[in-house]
Amino acid sequence: MPAGAPSRLTAAKDGISAMRAAAARPASQLRRAQALAGYGFIAPSFALYLVFVLAPVVVTFILSFTYYDPMAGSRWVGFDNFLRFFTEDRSLQIFWNTLRFTLFAVTGNICVGMGLALALDRAMPATLLYFFRLAFFLPVIIAAAFVSIVWGFFYGDDLGVINYYLSRIGVSPVHWLTSSRNAMASIVVMDVWKNAGFFMVIFIAALQGVPKPLTEAAIMDGASYWRRFFKIVLPWISPVVFFAIVYASIGALQVYESIWILTRGGPGDATRSMSIYIVEEAFDNFEIGYAASVAVVMTIVILIITALQMLASRHWVRA
């Protein structure tokens, strides 16, 4: 090696340093450019979110502390609207109705959806398979207006289909929708009929993702069908089940359509939900501030229930 010539190691080190220095500058500019582009891409959707989600939420929250008149403007009333909600017998009954519907509708939709998925997740002729899937999914896509006509016809007191067949076997007619004892159950049945097909589709997809070697090994070990389901399949698809429960719960807490089309919330307030109550107070009674306060309470309830479900999920949902 000639005297004064840099060693290979030194040269290499210098080279790397130079390359790093050279690379550092463009990299920083690139990052900035990429960041700007990223912000540019999300800006339209963020603007839409801001205008159509965040701003209405903030406005609703502010309105909940006011008396709002469409012509005269708003007047600050503090917690009066919330006080009214928590002290009126009527609003508390409506709150309880909503929770009751949520409990039964979510349970019904998840259980029936899972039952249908299990029934169809097996070997059968393709034509038959697609026929059943379509048949069970069809109610999901049928318009509520048709559903109301059909179920109204089923549930009619004197001229209804169900009571007709009950009378044929000597059973007295049942007031399906005109008695508070039966009305909520009747609505839940229709809701499950209409929505269980949606959960069936989700569960079928999840069931098809369960690794075959696991279930086959269990079969080899002599595990029964239900033992395999509870010990292998259910734990494996638990994240999907958890999603379905949260999704169904949020939907049920906001229930409007199913109840409105069958009973309009009656008889009395026996089936009125918080969503119906909000709409009636805001747009029939012009109590927009009070309706906003009920909406805020409902949002908080949904958040609490979802948080509780998330906490509980730590114990049963596969990580």
Add this chain to the structure above:
Amino acid sequence: MSILETFRPTQALEPRVAGPIRKNGRGTALKRDEQNVNTRFVAFSAVVSLSLAGGLAKADDTSANLRLQTFGTEAQLGAVKHAVARFNEKYPNVKVEIAIDPISNGWGDYVTHVLAQFTAGNAYDVYGTAIETFRTFEARNLFLPLDDYIAKNPSYADFDPALFKYSSYEGKTYFVPIGWNNIMINCNRALFKDAGVEEPKDWTWNQFREIAKKLTKRDANGNVLQYGYEVPNQNFFVQPWFLTNGTSPLNADWTASNMLDPKVAETLQFLHDLIHVDKVSPIPGKDTMDNQFMAGQVAMISRGRWILANVEKAKIDLDISDVPSKVTGNTVIGFGGYAVSKTSKYPEIAKELIGALTSEQTQKEEADLGGSVPGRKSAAETASYLAFPPSAPLYYASLPHTVPVPSPANFQEVEKIFIRNYIAMMADEISIADGVKRTDQELNESFKRLAAQQGK
């Protein structure tokens, strides 16, 4: 220059055209010499018109854009369009934009819609609406008084004065009536004949009850095949039962509940017993039983004239009867009316448009559609109007015995409170005694809120 244009000076003296009159304030008081000139021109124009043997309409060159917001079905829209076309014969340069709301979401939704238009500074010039909303709008001072315009038009004498009385608030008339409906008992005559029951006339509650029993049919298992009557599920339909007992759920000036009047409970008990004791009616649900009536499964329903079109389609042999009386023979009336927005830039032309919308020709056309009873008596005397049902004259004859449907400024809330509790009582979800107390409490709370909102 055409003959029509020659007459323009006459029109300039008439307090009709908004622009110039508003500027010089001549709309309210014409000078005597102007009136004389006006009279001479009117007489001259009448002679010329007659001599033309066709009565050519005077055209007016006023230019304006009017916006009309009204309610109804496609059929009613047709009649409105024809009225506007007739208006445009006289005012060819006035463009009228029509918006029609089918009221598919109730009057509350319509009120919200109209209030939003005013709030946004986008109010229409002319509004068609119903009595259920009158007080809400009047209390907010949205419309112009029409007393002067009505006084100037002798043809409005054709309307029953009661209709204008019901259209007034604090001494001023804000609406020109369109058509009205009173609740009568609609009877399926074929089912009456089958049951060997004579058609009712001047009947009482008890006679009604007995007839309803005879008209109710059951099979061997006791299942109902045909109901005698439908206990109504709507506020408007049920009101006659209170009125015939000399009471009402609200007090006379619609400012407080009257639910604790023992006659209210008595009326509710009577209706309750029709369902649960006599079993002549099902429990009222969310839907009316119009379809069942059209199918011959219900013999009597409480409705207005609007059902005639469907009755004729279903080929029901129908006739109407007064509501059975107990203390009075009164029934309820509801009706529509047109008003001019206070924010209209063309109030005088807007009033002329109302004139066309409530003319005899328009009312006859609307009556032929089978909807409401026309406000004009002349339109309720045509052969086509009187052809069906056999007792068609009874609609107009009963007008002196009508009471407007209670329509306070918080009507939407009051109606919901009443009907929710009423249905609960009819469904035996709550006793009549507890139900009237609960309704009374809720109604009075609603009126308290209304008073607070109005700063009273």
